[in-house]
Amino acid sequence: MSSNSDTISNILFYIRKNPEKAIFKSGQYKNSIQIFIPDDIKIGNTNLFFPKSRLRVNRMNTDFMENNNDLINYFYNLTNDEENNYTEVWVTTGHIINHHKFIIDLSFE
Numbered sequence: 001m002s003s004n005s006d007t008i009s010n011i012l013f014y015i016r017k018n019p020e021k022a023i024f025k026s027g028q029y030k031n032s033i034q035i036f037i038p039d040d041i042k043i044g045n046t047n048l049f050f051p052k053s054r055l056r057v058n059r060m061n062t063d064f065m066e067n068n069n070d071l072i073n074y075f076y077n078l079t080n081d082e083e084n085n086y087t088e089v090w091v092t093t094g095h096i097i098n099h100h101k102f103i104i105d106l107s108f109e
Helices: 006-017 062-067 069-076
Strands: 023-025 032-038 055-060 089-096 101-108
Touching: 006 032, 006 069, 006 101, 062 069, 069 101
Parallel strands: none
Antiparallel strands: 023 032, 032 101, 055 089, 089 101
16 A cells, blocks of 8 residues: 555654664665554554554555655664665564554555
8 A cells, every 4th residue: 555644654753863862773674664653653544554463554655755754764764774775765663562562664666
């Protein structure tokens, strides 16, 4: 599913501006980064983008990537990937209820 979502872009901008509120995990896969944030952060469309105990996958659209190159590169630089040849960004989101966390996984393909 292609994403033009303000919800996803707003949360990515929030994480970049407030990295102290996030837990970053990389290393399992070179081309991805997992980010965990507290589930008490106010986010729009949580039922759609952060379903409880489920995952939702979206592909960021080309316009978003072109208009937010600095933001995308900020998160890409948190990965262990050195090839820097991605053309797509996939965003997987979910709600880990028992840990009171939202998860955002960014995969650079």
